[in-house]
Amino acid sequence: MAGPKRILAVASGGGHWQQLMLLRGAFEAHELHFATTLPGLPEAFDARPATIIPDCNRNAPLAVLRTTWALLRRMIARRPDVVISTGALPGVIALALGRLFGARTIWVDSVANAEEMSMSGRLARRVAHLWLSQWEHVARDAGAEYAGAVL
Numbered sequence: 189m190a191g192p193k194r195i196l197a198v199a200s201g202g203g204h205w206q207q208l209m210l211l212r213g214a215f216e217a218h219e220l221h222f223a224t225t226l227p228g229l230p231e232a233f234d235a236r237p238a239t240i241i242p243d244c245n246r247n248a249p250l251a252v253l254r255t256t257w258a259l260l261r262r263m264i265a266r267r268p269d270v271v272i273s274t275g276a277l278p279g280v281i282a283l284a285l286g287r288l289f290g291a292r293t294i295w296v297d298s299v300a301n302a303e304e305m306s307m308s309g310r311l312a313r314r315v316a317h318l319w320l321s322q323w324e325h326v327a328r329d330a331g332a333e334y335a336g337a338v339l
Contacts, residue, residue: 192218196268196291198259198282200243201226203300204275207322209233210338211274211296221266223259225278244277246307256281263289274298276308284315294318297332299339305330 195218199208205224212220212235222230222238230238241258244251255278263285271286272294273279283293295312297305299322305313313319313332320335321327327334 193269194219194221194266195270195272196221196223196262196266196282196286198223198241198271198273198279200224200276200278201229204273204279204298205229205233207274207296207298207338208272209235211272215272218270221262221268223262223278223282241278244281246277252277252281256285259285270294272296273312275306277311280308280311280315283312287315287317292317295320296338297321297326299323299337301326305332 195215197208199205222235223241225241225243227240230236239262242251242254244255259282268286268291271282271291273282274296275298286293293316295316297309302323305326319332321332322337324334
């Protein structure tokens with residue numbers, strides 16, 4: 189597909205979001221939509237358009253369902269060509285749904301995971317077309333790709 193792509197960029201609040209913000213310059217030529225778990229973050233970073241999605245973790249199955257439902261609605265509305273995430277579980281869910289919708293998927297594991305791939309990163313391996321670690325030795329040990337760090 190030639191021309192600008194529809195990209196959905198998903199990250200939980202905190203460091204995951206900050207790392208995603210550092211990557212957004214790479215997508216300037218595309219139609220970019222953000223999704224995050226913390227109200228106020230998109231405005232603070234001038235990241236628009238954006239959607240706030242419920243946060244979730246592996247210990248709260250109902251929250252996982254709420255997050256999945258919110259992301260599914262976003263996928264139907266946006267039909268992204270690419271889904272990228274820097275973490276955590278909401279990003280894995282976004283990649284899995286994106287893959288079901290035929291999108292290319294990219295996982296960039298957080299730079300905070302300096303010793304091993306994160307749990308979410310290990311889950312993302314199954315659905316990411318491009319699976320990256322920001323640490324060369326972690327990428328090598330996990331079988332991921334390394335293309336540098338954003339911090």
